[in-house]
Amino acid sequence: xxxxxxxxxxxxxxxxxxxxxxxxxxxxxxxxxxxxxxxxxxxxxxxxxxxxxxxxxxxxxxxxxxxxxxxxxxxxxxxxxxxxxxxxxxxxxxxxxxxxxxxxxxxxxxxxxxxxxxxxxxxxxxxxxxxxxxxxxxxxxxxxxxxxxxxxxxxxxxxxxxxxxxxxxxxxxxxxxxxxxxxxxxxxxxxxxxxxxxxxxxxxxxxxxxxxxxxxxxxxxxxxxxxxxxxxxxxxxxxxxxxxxxxxxxxxxxxxxxxxxxxxxxxxxxxxxxxxxxxxxxxxxxxxxxxxxxxxxxxxxxxxxxxxxxxxxxxxxxxxxxxxxxxxxxxxxxxxxxxxxxxxxxxxxxxxxxxxxxxxxxxxxxxxxxxxxxxxxxxxxxxxxxxxxxxxxxxxxxxxxxxxxxxxxxxxxxxxxxxxxxxxxxxxxxxxxxxxxxxxxxxxxxxxxxxxxxxxxxxxxxxxxxxxxxxxxxxxxxxxxxxxxxxxxxxxxxxxxxxxxxxxxxxxxxxxxxxxxxxxxxxxxxxxxxxxxxxxxxxxxxxxxxxxxxxxxxxxxxxxxxxxxxxxxxxxxxxxxxxxxxxxxxxxxxxxxxxxxxxxxxxxxxxxxxxxxxxxxxxxxxxxxxxxxxxxxxxxxxxxxxxxxxxxxxxxxxxxxxxxxxxxxxxxxxxxxxxxxxxxxxxxxxxxxxxxx
Numbered sequence: 001x002x003x004x005x006x007x008x009x010x011x012x013x014x015x016x017x018x019x020x021x022x023x024x025x026x027x028x029x030x031x032x033x034x035x036x037x038x039x040x041x042x043x044x045x046x047x048x049x050x051x052x053x054x055x056x057x058x059x060x061x062x063x064x065x066x067x068x069x070x071x072x073x074x075x076x077x078x079x080x081x082x083x084x085x086x087x088x089x090x091x092x093x094x095x096x097x098x099x100x101x102x103x104x105x106x107x108x109x110x111x112x113x114x115x116x117x118x119x120x121x122x123x124x125x126x127x128x129x130x131x132x133x134x135x136x137x138x139x140x141x142x143x144x145x146x147x148x149x150x151x152x153x154x155x156x157x158x159x160x161x162x163x164x165x166x167x168x169x170x171x172x173x174x175x176x177x178x179x180x181x182x183x184x185x186x187x188x189x190x191x192x193x194x195x196x197x198x199x200x201x202x203x204x205x206x207x208x209x210x211x212x213x214x215x216x217x218x219x220x221x222x223x224x225x226x227x228x229x230x231x232x233x234x235x236x237x238x239x240x241x242x243x244x245x246x247x248x249x250x251x252x253x254x255x256x257x258x259x260x261x262x263x264x265x266x267x268x269x270x271x272x273x274x275x276x277x278x279x280x281x282x283x284x285x286x287x288x289x290x291x292x293x294x295x296x297x298x299x300x301x302x303x304x305x306x307x308x309x310x311x312x313x314x315x316x317x318x319x320x321x322x323x324x325x326x327x328x329x330x331x332x333x334x335x336x337x338x339x340x341x342x343x344x345x346x347x348x349x350x351x352x353x354x355x356x357x358x359x360x361x362x363x364x365x366x367x368x369x370x371x372x373x374x375x376x377x378x379x380x381x382x383x384x385x386x387x388x389x390x391x392x393x394x395x396x397x398x399x400x401x402x403x404x405x406x407x408x409x410x411x412x413x414x415x416x417x418x419x420x421x422x423x424x425x426x427x428x429x430x431x432x433x434x435x436x437x438x439x440x441x442x443x444x445x446x447x448x449x450x451x452x453x454x455x456x457x458x459x460x461x462x463x464x465x466x467x468x469x470x471x472x473x474x475x476x477x478x479x480x481x482x483x484x485x486x487x488x489x490x491x492x493x494x495x496x497x498x499x500x501x502x503x504x505x506x507x508x509x510x511x512x513x514x515x516x517x518x519x520x521x522x523x524x525x526x527x528x529x530x531x532x533x534x535x536x537x538x539x540x541x542x543x544x545x546x547x548x549x550x551x552x553x554x555x556x557x558x559x560x561x562x563x564x565x566x567x568x569x570x571x572x573x574x575x576x577x578x579x580x581x582x583x584x585x586x587x588x589x590x591x592x593x594x595x596x597x598x599x600x601x602x603x604x605x606x607x608x609x610x611x612x613x614x615x616x617x618x619x620x621x622x623x624x625x626x627x628x629x630x631x632x633x634x635x636x637x638x639x640x641x642x643x644x645x646x647x648x649x650x651x652x653x654x655x656x657x658x659x660x661x662x663x664x665x666x667x668x669x670x671x672x673x674x675x676x677x678x679x680x681x682x683x684x685x686x687x688x689x690x691x692x693x
Contacts, residue, residue: 097127
C-alpha cells in the first residue's frame with residue numbers, strides 16, 4: 001500500500017518543523033576525539049584545522065504515531081578556501097557508522113573539499129546516533145541469523161519500522177537545513193548510494209551533484225541475487241584475463257556450473273587446517289560457493305583462487321575450495337563491533353524495505369511457500385550458473401523470513417532524479433553491486449558519467465589500484481572532461497594453479513629429473529602457497545600472522561620494521577620507500593603439506609621484500625628426504641642441498657607471489673587500502689559494506 005500524497009506532505013512538513021530553515025547548529029571541536037586536535041589528513045589534502053562535531057535532533061517517527069527523538073552525531077571538516085556548499089558522505093551497510101571513517105572520506109574526496117565543507121553523520125541507529133542494538137544478533141553469523149533477527153524484531157517493537165532508508169533521507173534534509181547549506185554534493189558508497197539517490201529524488205532542488213560508488217538502486221537489492229548470478233561469468237572471465245587460466249580451465253563459468261550441479265545432491269565434505277596445524281571437518285554447499293564469490297569483492301586473492309579451486313574440486317580434491325570457503329565466511333559472516341556496524345539496524349532496514357516475493361503479513365511458512373512459487377515461475381537461466389535452490393537459501397531470505405514486517409512498506413522515491421552532474425563508479429569484478437545496475441542508474445542522469453574500473457571489486461575509490469577512479473573524481477570536480485575508459489591495473493594475484501593431488505602431478509625443477517626434481521618443485525610450491533596464505537591470514541595478538549597448510553602443518557610469519565612504516569605520512573613517498581626497503585619477513589613452517597605426502601619445515605627470510613634466503617627440511621613417504629638451501633631475488637630462486645643422500649642444485653621461478661607483494665607494498669595507497677596481509681597499514685578505513693549491499 002502506497003502512502004497518500006497528504007501523508008507525504010504532512011511528513012515533510014513535520015521534518016521542516018524539526019529543523020527550521022536557517023536554524024543555526026553550533027559545531028565545536030569533537031570531545032575526546034584526537035582527530036579534532038591533530039587531523040593528519042588535513043596536512044596532506046590541504047583541509048582546515050580539524051574535525052568539528054554537532055548534534056541534530058530529529059523525530060523517531062515523522063508521522064507522529066510513535067514518540068521520541070534521535071540525536072544524530074554530525075561531523076564537519078571545513079573547507080580552507082571560500083566555501084560554496086558541502087559534500088555529504090554516506091557509508092555502506094546498511095548499518096555502518098560513518099563518523100569513524102570521516103578521515104578516509106576526507107582523503108578520498110579531497111578534490112571536492114577545497115571550496116566545500118565535508119559533512120558526515122552516523123545515520124539513525126548507527127554509531128553515535130542512537131545506536132540500535134540486539135545482543136544475540138550481534139553475536140550471530142549474519143549469513144544465517146534468521147532466528148536472532150526475529151528475536152531482535154520482537155525486542156525493538158513498533159520502532160523497528162522507523163529505521164528505513166526513507167527515514168534516513170529525511171534525516172539528511174534535517175541536517176542540511178540545520179547547518180544552513182542550500183545545495184549539497186551527495187557522495188555514497190554501496191548502500192550509501194541508495195540514501196543519496198533517495199535524497200536526490202525527494203529533494204532535487206537541493207542537490208548540486210552526485211558521486212555514486214558501487215550502486216545500490218532505489219529498488220534494491222534483489223533478495224534472490226539474480227543480478228549477482230548474471231555478473232558471475234564476467235567476473236570469472238576477468239579473473240582469467242590475459243591467459244591467466246590457460247593451464248587451469250578453458251571455461252571457468254562452465255566449471256562452476258558443473259560443481260553447483262554436483263552439490264545439488266548434497267554438500268561435499270572434507271577438512272580445513274587451522275593455525276594449530278589440526279584438521280577440522282568442513283562442508284561445501286552451493287551457498288558457500290556464492291559466499292566465496294561475494295567475498296572476492298573485497299579480496300583479489302580470493303577471486304584469483306576460485307578457478308583453480310573449483311577445478312580441483314571437480315577432480316575430487318576439496319581442500320583448496322574449502323579453504324577459500326572458510327575465508328569467504330570470515331569476510332561475509334563474522335560480526336563487526338556494534339560501534340562500527342549495527343546488525344540490528346542492518347536487519348531492520350533490510351527486512352522492512354526489501355521487496356521480497358511474499359505478503360508482508362503472512363506467517364513464515366506461508367512466506368516460504370510464496371517464495372518457492374515465485375522462484376519456480378522464473379526460468380532456470382535467471383539463476384545460472386547457480387540454481388533456484390541457491391536463491392531460496394540466500395542470506396537475506398534467511399534473515400527476514402521470520403521478521404514481522406510493518407503493514408505499509410516505506411515509500412522512498414517521490415519524483416524523478418534531478419538533471420545534475422553525476423559520476424557513477426563501478427568495479428568490473430563487483431558481484432554484490434554489479435556493473436549492469438550502475439549502467440542503469442547512470443543512464444537516468446542526463447549528465448551522468450559511468451567509469452567502470454577493470455580488475456576492481458566493491459568500493460571502487462577505496463580499492464582501485466590503477467587510480468583511474470581518482471583521476472575521474474578530480475576531473476569531475478574540476479569541471480573537466482571525465483575519461484570513462486580505464487586501463488586494467490597490474491595483476492597482484494595471478495590465478496592459483498590446480499593443486500597437485502600427488503607428487504606425480506608436480507613437474508620436476510629445472511635441471512633435475514625424477515623424484516628429486518619433483519621434490520624440489522614441491523618444496524618451492526609449498527613455500528609459495530604458504531607465503532600467499534600469510535598475506536591474507538588473520539593477525540595474532542603478538543603481531544605475527546599464523547595459519548595452517550593446505551593439507552597439514554602450520555606456519556608463522558613476522559614482519560619486522562612495520563612500526564616504521566605505520567608512522568610515515570603516505571604522502572612522503574621517499575620516506576615510505578626507505579621504510580619498505582628496511583622491512584624484513586621471517587617465515588617459519590612446521591611440517592606443512594601442500595603436495596600430498598610431502599612435509600616441509602624450516603625458516604625463510606625475505607629482506608627488502610624480495611631477497612629470499614633460508615633452509616627447508618623435506619620429509620614424507622613420496623618425497624626425496626633431505627635439506628635444501630634457498631637463495632634468490634625476485635622470481636628467480638636457486639636451490640641446493642642433499643636429497644636422498646645425493647647433492648642437488650636447481651634454479652626455478654616463483655609464480656609471482658613475492659614480486660607481486662613487493663609491487664603492492666610499494667604503492668602507498670595500495671598498501672594502505674589493502675584489507676589483507678601484514679603489510680597493510682591500520683590507517684586504512686574498513687570496507688564500505690559488511691554484507692550483501
